[in-house]
Amino acid sequence: MNTISIILFIVGAAFDLFGCIGLLRLPDVYNKLQSATKSVTLGTCSILLGLFIHYGFTAVGLKALIAIPILFFTSTVAAHALVRGSYLFGVKLWDKSVIDDYKKVVQISTEGKEVEK
Amino acid sequence: MLDILIYILMGLGFLCFIRVVIGPTMVDRMVAIDIFGILVVGICALLVLKSGRTFLIDVAIAWIMLSFIGTITLAKYLTGKKLDE
């Protein structure tokens, strides 16, 4: 087996490990998404890249290469949708958060809708 | 070597299940399920090398897409609780 692909597999598994530790340790939903989604996605992309390097330009290797952009797009959009959904659902930011600019916009839009009704 | 990596990833999936069980709110559980979906893709990619069955990469791609749609549905439930908006 190829040395480069083994290194990529190990790096990928390590990133997955960081992500899952973050999922268990960090305090609130937003920070969990910060660490977990991105570390795990990057780790899985690294594993797929290792698969591509091992198989080269065959059917399996190219499928692994195509899976990388699809995984990037889908996992980013899923993370964004979860963050926006949980904010609109009413999950509060962590107590020690420094700044919150989004609160005003949500308040304005929801109050405006109540006036319309 | 590959065996150890596959076992590590399966253990990480178990960590996600711990978060699903103890997660204080509903959103925590959703995040853990999302992460579990991405981990399974990595396990599938490693199993291709381990077992030599090349169709498992198809399974991985299909899993990416279906897990994406599942997460979008959960997020849609969070935003409005109504599907037709």
Add this chain to the structure above:
Amino acid sequence: MKGMGIIVVKVSQIIAPVIFLFGLYVIVHGHLSPGGGFAGGVIMASAFILQILANGAILPKLRHEEHGLEFLESAAILGFLILAGLGLIISGSFVFFANFINRGVVGQLISAGFIPIENIIVGMEVCAAIATIFIALVVFKDEVSE
């Protein structure tokens, strides 16, 4: 603040055709690799579900789509029966679902007799049925709550 926002809408325009094409790939290669009609049909239907989730459903338009999907579903079942009956008539062995087309070489794309055709019909049927179920859940929920 209602709805899904611009990011999901824009990305679903790119991802949905890819999902649909992958479903077609799974269906067409059903006799060569695992998968086949049912799995591919579910993947194809999920592309439509993604569109509805992202853009939001306008009820009259959805009712219109539902009629088309019902027609497709019925047509697929009819085609399946016709195919099975043709096997009974043409093959001469009086077996329902007899494989009456030349089977070709194992491992090539066009082989295995009528199994690819049957896979395509099953895929159409499953895609139409699952999309119909989803649309019905959206539409009827509104009618019940009224």
Add this chain to the structure above:
Amino acid sequence: MRYLTLFIIMFLLWMLITLNLALSNIIVGLVAALITALVFGSQFKLNWKKFYNPLRYIWLLIYIIVFVWECIKANFDVAFRVLSPKMPIKPGIVKVRTKLKTSFARVILANSITMTPGTITVDVIDDDLFIHWIYVSSKDSKIYTKKIIGRFEKLLKRIFE
């Protein structure tokens, strides 16, 4: 023309995932791409002329290299924050104003920000991006605007506008 662009992209994708130059495969791929283009063509609302400009693909390659480098760098930063026992995090949601005009470029910018560890896009409203940041290092809007999107914005302007 929109339909034709979608058809060409789908056919190339089909040839990549099957990787088989037999005649039967090409015919099946053409039919599959045609069905996909007919079903989803009306919802494919991107500007098709931009797909036929080869210069944009070169900038796209440069952008991917820059993006992957930033991604790896930031990922080690987040890994350090997660693993260190004190957890030095200082989260908050900041507002960033972007100069990009087309909505697709804004979406790609938001996705890039989401994929860089440490920052995640909460919403895009007109010109404003709302970003959840795991370590808010300064509260001056000019400094953090440059720090978050300065490295992507110029390249994206060349690719998508």
